[in-house]
Amino acid sequence: MKQFQSWYENHHQYCKDWKARTGGKIVGYMCTYVPEEILYAAGILPTRVLGSHEPHDVTEPHIFGMYCPFCRDVLAQGLKKRYDYIDGLTISQSCLHIRQAFTSWQMHLPLEWSYYLPMPHHVQSPRAVPFLREELVSFKKSVEEWTGKEITDEALDHAIDVYNTNRRLMRQIYELRKAENPPITGLEAMYMVVSSQFVDKADHNKELERVLQNIDGRLADREVGTRLMIIGSENDDVAFMSMAESVGATFVTDDHCTGSRYFWNEAPQDADRLNALAIRYVERPRCPTKDWPERSRIPHLLSMAKEWGVEGVILIQQKFCDPHELDIPAIKKAFEEIDIPTLFLEFDVTTPVGPFRIRVEAFLEMIRGEDLF
């Protein structure tokens, strides 16, 4: 389990070592709608580009002040040359903020290859799968032209298998969090999922299997406290998770693109591999940029909360994240209707631990209804 944290803390070193070890190419991706399997099948390591949670001002000339802190933090990492080992960069259409980080990166930093994938927004349309399939054909072709190698069906099958295994194993671990004493904390789950976004999935799978072998009875003595779920935009804010779990709570599940949304569903079996991938990405738990006209996410969130025995929900959004902001009132209302209270917090590059702590503690006091009266 410590391995995930160590990977998280040494993201860049892991990638550099991987490159030295394999001689392969590394592609940074900026959104989890990117079909990593195609890159992996080409022998490329996809690595998610994340922020560093440090205050900085290098993005000021390049990106609007009212764009979300995450996309600014991501671009800052590029400008500070922290991803100087990546050979290419890609993004799938999700929101305009992160897309500006992508275009600015293309403009200011050297890249052998870059690709903007028009992932359809209207994923609820029956035309979304054929649309995406055709886009994946172009994406695959572009990767092949860049590397000079054909991506075979066998390679795709292998990549899909490795990725599906990763999803299945993480899902298995999430299932165990339904227990009265979850064997892993929310912080550990975050390290696990976020590290899976840049570690070679074959390495990650081995570690997941090791963890699963030794998970029985793990954290049996830890005080669980209030069972929380955290929902919202990109979140790898380990300082926040750690603080919240230190004041009498445990995150038992989540809905983040750095959490369950990333790995929840597998690619189906299909002789047409790109069609299988199109189905997988169209049907995955949705990001609010794509979840319309129905809010299909809400029934999923509510049933997850019931199954995982959630007592309170923390709703977070990166400041200025309009898609999440638009969904939050509806999500809040849906939870209140089933008597699960919610707490809304707005995240920024750095974590204001003190002000967040008071909110979280007061929220927990409210839920626990301690014998103070």
Place this chain on the structure above:
Amino acid sequence: MTQEYWRWKENNWKSADKDWTKAEIVTAGIDVGSVSSQAVILADGELYAYASMRTGSNSPDSALNAITAAMEGTGLTLDKIHYIVGTGYGRVNVPFAHKAITEIACHARGANFMGGNKVRTILDMGGQDCKGIHCDEKGKVLNFLMNDKCAAGTGRGMEVMADLLSVPIAEVGPMSLEVKEDPPPVSSTCVVFAKSEAMSLLKQGWPKNKVLAAYCSAMAHRVVTLLERIGVEKEFFITGGIAKNIGVVSRIEKELGIKAIKSEYDSQIAGALGAALFGKALVEKGGKKK
């Protein structure tokens, strides 16, 4: 030395007729806020003594300073207090407290004591933040909302304005009500912007009372928008230092169309009072009693 107009008066009070030595349970609440620290001592759940002091750079010292001022002349010592609850921004740094409880819970409990069990919506206007709280008839929190990362609508903002205009802080409210009609408010989203606007108004020749009216209106509007996000019930109570500023309170009441419930107690002690009441409940429920 030039006068510091923001300096509100530190104070303490003790009951003239109560005697802690006759009480079965003596509890205390210490509220270490960002600007002020209060200590409240209860003898069998009744208000016995309190103090309201400025918070220094060190929370443990501020807590000790407040409780020492509250105990002054009573013969009480820390070891004679059965249970001490710390609250406020520095709640986890009160070394002699038995438990820390958030100021949100404590303000709701304190308001329930001060304004009676009819109180349902509480506005706490503190030194560096501002909260809207809903509670039940016992003073238990049902919902709450806090302002984010901004000093507008807080005591610190008012202190800045008092200093700028050279008006002692206690006179700000009454002076702001001298105007016949409220001028347009200054910025309600940022103290720094509000201060620059106030400076330019002064340069334009506005009298102090008019500038203060513009600032008090802005502050009232600011907290009303916070309250409207959470909803306001007519059983409404205001706690915290700004509750003493009639210029802000009357404008909030006007904007909401609701009169705040009046209380005989000092609005600043609500948090510490709630903490001390929780202390008493904890002793009765089998907690620590020396």
